[in-house]
Amino acid sequence: MENEAGALSRVAGLFSARGYNIESLTVAPTEDPSLSRMTLVTRGTDEIIEQITKQLNKLIDVVKLMDMTEGPHIEREMMLVKVQAQGERRNELKRISDIFRGRIIDVTDETYTIELTGAGDKLDAFLQALDKGVIIEVVRSGVSGIARGDRSLVL
Amino acid sequence: MELTGAEIFVRSLKEEGVDYIFGYPGGAVLHIYDALYQQQDVQHILVRHEQAATHAADGYARSTGKPGVVIVTSGPGATNAVTGIATAFMDSIPLVVFTGQVPTHLIGNDAFQEADNIGITRPCVKHNFLVKDVTRLAETIKKAFYVATTGRPGPVVVDIPKDITAEKAEFRYPDKVSMRSYNPVHIGHAGQIKRAVKLMRGARRPILYTGGGVILGNASEPLTELARIMNFPVTNTLMGLGAYPATDPLFVGMLGMHGTYEANMAMHHCDVLVAVGARFDDRVTGHIEKFCPNAKIIHIDIDPASISKNVKVDVPIVGCVGNVLRVMLDEIKSNDVRSDAAALKDWWQQIDEWRSKDCLKYDRDSDTIKPQFVLETLYRLTKGEAFVTSDVGQHQMWAAQFYKFDKPRRWINSGGLGTMGFGLPAAMGVQFAHPDATVACVTGEGSIQMCIQELSTCTQYSLPIKIINLNNGYLGMVRQWQEFFYQKRYAMSYMESLPDFVKLAESYGHVGMQITRTGDVEGALIEMLKLKDRLVFMDFLTDREENVYPMIPAGGGQNEMILV
Numbered sequence: 001m002e003n004e005a006g007a008l009s010r011v012a013g014l015f016s017a018r019g020y021n022i023e024s025l026t027v028a029p030t031e032d033p034s035l036s037r038m039t040l041v042t043r044g045t046d047e048i049i050e051q052i053t054k055q056l057n058k059l060i061d062v063v064k065l066m067d068m069t070e071g072p073h074i075e076r077e078m079m080l081v082k083v084q085a086q087g088e089r090r091n092e093l094k095r096i097s098d099i100f101r102g103r104i105i106d107v108t109d110e111t112y113t114i115e116l117t118g119a120g121d122k123l124d125a126f127l128q129a130l131d132k133g134v135i136i137e138v139v140r141s142g143v144s145g146i147a148r149g150d151r152s153l154v155l
Numbered sequence: 156m157e158l159t160g161a162e163i164f165v166r167s168l169k170e171e172g173v174d175y176i177f178g179y180p181g182g183a184v185l186h187i188y189d190a191l192y193q194q195q196d197v198q199h200i201l202v203r204h205e206q207a208a209t210h211a212a213d214g215y216a217r218s219t220g221k222p223g224v225v226i227v228t229s230g231p232g233a234t235n236a237v238t239g240i241a242t243a244f245m246d247s248i249p250l251v252v253f254t255g256q257v258p259t260h261l262i263g264n265d266a267f268q269e270a271d272n273i274g275i276t277r278p279c280v281k282h283n284f285l286v287k288d289v290t291r292l293a294e295t296i297k298k299a300f301y302v303a304t305t306g307r308p309g310p311v312v313v314d315i316p317k318d319i320t321a322e323k324a325e326f327r328y329p330d331k332v333s334m335r336s337y338n339p340v341h342i343g344h345a346g347q348i349k350r351a352v353k354l355m356r357g358a359r360r361p362i363l364y365t366g367g368g369v370i371l372g373n374a375s376e377p378l379t380e381l382a383r384i385m386n387f388p389v390t391n392t393l394m395g396l397g398a399y400p401a402t403d404p405l406f407v408g409m410l411g412m413h414g415t416y417e418a419n420m421a422m423h424h425c426d427v428l429v430a431v432g433a434r435f436d437d438r439v440t441g442h443i444e445k446f447c448p449n450a451k452i453i454h455i456d457i458d459p460a461s462i463s464k465n466v467k468v469d470v471p472i473v474g475c476v477g478n479v480l481r482v483m484l485d486e487i488k489s490n491d492v493r494s495d496a497a498a499l500k501d502w503w504q505q506i507d508e509w510r511s512k513d514c515l516k517y518d519r520d521s522d523t524i525k526p527q528f529v530l531e532t533l534y535r536l537t538k539g540e541a542f543v544t545s546d547v548g549q550h551q552m553w554a555a556q557f558y559k560f561d562k563p564r565r566w567i568n569s570g571g572l573g574t575m576g577f578g579l580p581a582a583m584g585v586q587f588a589h590p591d592a593t594v595a596c597v598t599g600e601g602s603i604q605m606c607i608q609e610l611s612t613c614t615q616y617s618l619p620i621k622i623i624n625l626n627n628g629y630l631g632m633v634r635q636w637q638e639f640f641y642q643k644r645y646a647m648s649y650m651e652s653l654p655d656f657v658k659l660a661e662s663y664g665h666v667g668m669q670i671t672r673t674g675d676v677e678g679a680l681i682e683m684l685k686l687k688d689r690l691v692f693m694d695f696l697t698d699r700e701e702n703v704y705p706m707i708p709a710g711g712g713q714n715e716m717i718l719v
């Protein structure tokens with residue numbers, strides 16, 4: 001998309017005006033500062049996805065659009081989890097974190113903050129693996145996507 | 156030489172060839188008004204309400220094909236304009252609307268007369284721009300006109316903070332602009348066009364369903380040629396009226412909720428549907444599951460998002476109607492393609508049988524004025540040559556049914572948004588663009604009161620509009636639904652305390668007439684037409700409970716019409 005002030009609200013407005021659902025959305029400037037790249041996750045029948053694609057393409061701030069799910073692609077999401085980590089729990093948490101290739105990035109006497117990257121279902125699985133009671137706070141970045149192989153979304 | 160933003164604004168309009176700008180002044184646009192005051196090229200038309208400025212520009216655009224141009228002040232000026240912007244958006248009409256904005260450093264401060272014009276108009280514009288730098292003003296104006304008029308046309312808003320209009324910059328108007336993310340398609344896919352022709356050649360019960368896109372794309376000529384070469388019946392949407400000559404024998408009338416029986420039956424029974432610049436609106440399709448059950452569908456549209464939106468089509472062709480139809484004609488002529496004459500003979504016989512129902516019949520012997528009779532007489536006396544604008548309601552449907560438009564851009568109405576109050580200001584825009592033409596505004600006593608203040612604008616600019624008020628004393632379209640579907644519980648569809656429209660017109664300096672009997676209709680209309688340079692307000696007291704027939708009730712299929 002054009003890296004312009006109104007661009008994000010045009011996309012968000014389109015989804016709410018037409019009753020489509022945004023599951024997650026990430027956006028940041030690219031190496032070309034006049035462009036930003038957005039990854040938006042939504043769900044719908046083929047017809048709805050076709051309409052969403054056409055409507056997004058119609059937005060003048062949208063420069064190029066690719067439906068990642070049309071081919072093999074990689075989805076990644078980053079999550080930060082703050083958990084209660086006292087006593088013998090500390091080891092247990094460290095172990096689970098290692099299994100999921102998480103990194104403990106902040107430590108206090110009472111807490112760990114764990115960073116975890118992966119596909120959405122891996123992050124879900126990690127949260128499942130934790131005791132409900134220990135989670136203090138979760139923040140997820142939303143999904144970023146890129147196509148596999150030589151397929152690419154560039155100008 | 157450096158010019159102020161306000162001067163750049165005016166010079167840019169001149170470069171765009173703008174002759175009229177419709178507007179209303181206020182604090183945020185005072186520099187611009189000052190610059191407008193000091194030049195002769197662009198004439199500013201002062202309306203009485205910003206809604207009317209947008210409708211007037213819209214009428215100008217619809218009747219000429221050129222973009223309509225508007226200027227309003229910040230805050231309430233801009234919010235008042237929103238209805239007109241949304242009206243133009245729904246019907247794909249090119250407008251460029253300039254809104255004043257508070258000075259850049261005050262934006263976001265709840266400053267005096269501040270509104271988020273970009274945010275408020277975002278869902279009802281093709282695009283909008285906030286100008287943040289005077290050096291980019293000219294280029295932004297160029298882009299606004301470019302976006303509004305190309306591809307699928309639509310309104311574009313340019314929001315200009317007051318400080319930008321005072322700052323100075325070098326003026327250079329770009330010859331052209333290109334935008335990497337905006338490249339409307341013109342040419343249709345050759346392979347798809349061939350497939351379409353093949354389907355048309357084999358069709359046994361074809362129909363051309365043509366809409367506003369034919370008018371927007373100035374494609375009446377190739378459409379007419381195509382229909383005649385193939386001997387296919389043609390039906391128009393409300394927005395397409397005039398795209399194909401209504402008096403031509405191939406024309407089966409409007410389709411949809413209040414379309415003709417023959418048009419809707421032909422749609423329902425067709426085997427090949429050729430949709431041209433039409434968007435399968437729900438007023439047209441009726442119940443979507445019952446729509447054209449046996450048809451292969453070809454759809455020509457410049458907007459990919461219109462295609463397969465409501466109805467899945469078999470042969471999509473994205474492109475400008477004019478281009479696509481011309482390529483189609485070449486394909487047909489160079490391969491000597493003929494339609495199936497024997498099948499079409501049967502098809503036409505069937506259509507003529509449906510026609511013989513005479514679905515638009517009404518009581519011609521009534522002494523109480525029938526609205527249909529007024530419009531039929533208006534049609535006859537103006538020889539079908541008038542520009543007819545309309546408001547929204549029963550009168551709109553009767554005008555569409557009874558005034559036969561042979562030419563495009565003569566029928567000016569709000570179809571998509573259905574905006575009451577559109578008719579009179581739109582007529583002003585039409586009359587400015589066509590000063591010598593007869594411009595009739597067909598309206599109802601409800602609708603006319605929504606922009607009645609414009610009678611004053613008409614006085615100021617001596618606009619000789621002919622107002623045909625079909626006064627049934629009811630919000631008739633609402634009353635009709637209440638009669639049919641709410642057991643005649645007429646909730647709020649009756650309006651007490653109507654003004655004396657004759658006196659009202661006279662108080663603005665116009666001529667007013669009230670007509671109460673069928674026998675007086677023709678004479679009064681003749682008198683009205685003689686008053687060439689006066690606005691005449693014709694208040695016809697019509698049959699109060701006349702209904703619009705035929706009608707597809709909500710949820711009905713096109714073959715399930717209520718007939719009179």
Ligand SMILES: Cc1cc2nc3c(=O)[nH]c(=O)nc-3n(C[C@H](O)[C@H](O)[C@H](O)COP(=O)(O)OP(=O)(O)OC[C@H]3O[C@@H](n4cnc5c(N)ncnc54)[C@H](O)[C@@H]3O)c2cc1C
Nearest residue numbers: 366367368372393394411412413432434457476570571573
């Ligand atoms: C009270 C009321 C009753 C109504 N009843 C009816 C009714 O009975 N029948 C009826 O038909 N309508 C009726 N309408 C109008 C209806 O709501 C729609 O506005 C109308 O049907 C849409 O017309 P259209 O399909 O021609 O589309 P338009 O709104 O005119 O859209 C034009 C289409 O053409 C495309 N286009 C534009 N430019 C080009 C180009 N250059 N090349 C190719 N394609 C192009 C656009 O992308 C768009 O898809 C009624 C409205 C009101 C208010």
Ligand SMILES: Cc1ncc(C[n+]2csc(CCOP(=O)(O)OP(=O)(O)O)c2C)c(N)n1
Nearest residue numbers: 548549550575599600601602629630631632
């Ligand atoms: C601004 C606006 N408000 C409400 C409506 C809903 N509406 C559609 S038709 C109609 C009645 C119009 O009455 P009138 O102008 O007298 O025309 P008639 O139907 O009687 O011919 C109304 C209220 C509308 N279309 N536009």
Ligand SMILES: [Mg+2]
Nearest residue numbers: 599600629631
């Ligand atoms: Mg009425």
